[in-house]
Amino acid sequence: MHWQKEAQSGQARAGWLHTRHGSVPTPTFMPVGTVGTVKGITMDNVRATGAGIVLGNTYHLMLRPTAERVQRLGGLHRMMDWPGPILTDSGGFQVMSLGPLRKMDEDGVTFRSHIDGSAHRLTPESSTDIQYKLDATITMAFDECPALPATKEVLAASMQRSMRWAARSREAFIARPGYGQFGIVQGGTEPDLRADSARALRDIGFEGYAIGGLAVGEGQELMFSTLDYTTPLLPEDQPRYLMGVGTPDDLLGAVMRGCDMFDCVMPSRAGRTARAYTERGTLNLRNARFAEDTRPISPDDDSPMAGRYSRAYLHHLFRANEMLGPMLLTLHNLAYYQRLMRQIRAAIIAGTLEQTAAELRQNWAKGDWSEEEYPMPRYHQD
Incomplete structure (x- = not known):
């Protein structure tokens, strides 16, 4: 080895x-x-x-x-x-x-x-x-x-x-x-x-x-x-x-x-308690503001669940104490950690780590995306 x-x-x-x-x-x-x-x-x-x-x-x-x-x-x-x-x-x-x-x-x-x-x-x-x-x-x-x-x-x-x-x-x-x-x-x-x-x-x-x-x-x-x-x-x-x-x-x-x-254990433990790690910091999906949020967790998500589940659905799963909520959010968080490692590694190889680090920290500090930055899909029944 x-x-x-x-x-x-x-x-x-x-x-x-x-x-x-x-x-x-x-x-x-x-x-x-x-x-x-x-x-x-x-x-x-x-x-x-x-x-x-x-x-x-x-x-x-x-x-x-x-x-x-x-x-x-x-x-x-x-x-x-x-x-x-x-x-x-x-x-x-x-x-x-x-x-x-x-x-x-x-x-x-x-x-x-x-x-x-x-x-x-x-x-x-x-x-x-x-x-x-x-x-x-x-x-x-x-x-x-x-x-x-x-x-x-x-x-x-x-x-x-x-x-x-x-x-x-x-x-x-x-x-x-x-x-x-x-x-x-x-x-x-x-x-x-x-x-x-x-x-x-x-x-x-x-x-x-x-x-x-x-x-x-x-x-x-x-x-x-x-x-x-x-x-x-x-x-x-x-x-x-x-x-x-x-x-x-x-x-x-x-x-x-x-x-x-x-x-x-942080990404998996956070996933079991409704906390999602994203490029814009941590989201608590138990919060009432997510009850009708039709957006996926992150626009940058490349996890196996990318684009398939809305924040509103995940909010519902946690409020209903359904085991699928922790499973999906654990998967999301672990995928985010791996994506972060790939991003840092690429920056080291490219010689841009200082710039990448500053951008990462600025984005974490901004908090959740606004609806203007990340529009919410609208659905209705005919």
């Missing part, structure tokens, strides 16, 4: 991630398929949005249906009908989020399942083995993601433990052609801790590098300033993955700071 740069504009890079399960253009957004499904839609739908790689999760899949069962069923690719690349989160973030349900020591973490309270344990070795059984194209090193805010002493101890766990994860990783493992840079928003973490991971050596511990409530300005000094510490010739981010503006800003890969 390797990453190949195609073009660069400032710190932003366009490239290709070549894997055993196919090649993916970067920058790329990975839809989140936590338990082997992108919630509410089929993998045919996901493919139709233009997605090239999806994400699964070690913690959830080890609990249900178990990694051993997934392996017996032919691996995650076959089970979920996704022959393309799959990146699996190590489970560290989910386990650390369990609070009093987990107990950490130097070897790993003991925790109780959020499903039935049963006891389980994750270590760098077992997390890596589970991801192997899932047949993950990209395996993530097991790490500790501390809750913020935290003191520098807490962040330093956590980062140092994560680096010891990264070395153990690497030792446990079974190298195969076209597969890879990413280390995760930690250290909160402390520049010296981020530098120490990046140095330790580079000394270990991975096929790619992730930036963890951000998008956890620190705010966009602090996230971007952390990226400003963190991404230059990572190898130029390998992929950089910013974990758990984020809004369209977050993605744009992170690409401009040298990140190549992203995942976030």
Whole structure:
């Protein structure tokens, strides 16, 4: 597995991630398929949005249906009908989020399942083995993601433990052609801790590098300033993955700071709560003003549902609590995220990223299209 740069504009890079399960253009957004499904839609739908790689999760899949069962069923690719690349989160973030349900020591973490309270344990070795059984194209090193805010002493101890766990994860990783493992840079928003973490991971050596511990409530300005000094510490010739981010503006800003890969539940979660991402910002389709709006969501929509469903119909589905509403809006949002990534990538290659970024932000700030800009079709019964 390797990453190949195609073009660069400032710190932003366009490239290709070549894997055993196919090649993916970067920058790329990975839809989140936590338990082997992108919630509410089929993998045919996901493919139709233009997605090239999806994400699964070690913690959830080890609990249900178990990694051993997934392996017996032919691996995650076959089970979920996704022959393309799959990146699996190590489970560290989910386990650390369990609070009093987990107990950490130097070897790993003991925790109780959020499903039935049963006891389980994750270590760098077992997390890596589970991801192997899932047949993950990209395996993530097991790490500790501390809750913020935290003191520098807490962040330093956590980062140092994560680096010891990264070395153990690497030792446990079974190298195969076209597969890879990413280390995760930690250290909160402390520049010296981020530098120490990046140095330790580079000394270990991975096929790619992730930036963890951000998008956890620190705010966009602090996230971007952390990226400003963190991404230059990572190898130029390998992929950089910013974990758990984020809004369209977050993605744009992170690409401009040298990140190549992203995942976030935001577009699918927003789709389930009637929020639509568009070139003119976010629309809440539960609002009464959409009850007789006959326009499709966006004039620029190129999703599989483009032009087929009106805002009024989607408004009705959500007000009637019909499951089709969240399904259609999830599909729309994921397609918008992929369209945004293609637009940013094309601008990097063309050398027009600064201009494109300014236009994107201006349009997001304008809000919904007026009827003069985007006329409303008129219907009547004879």
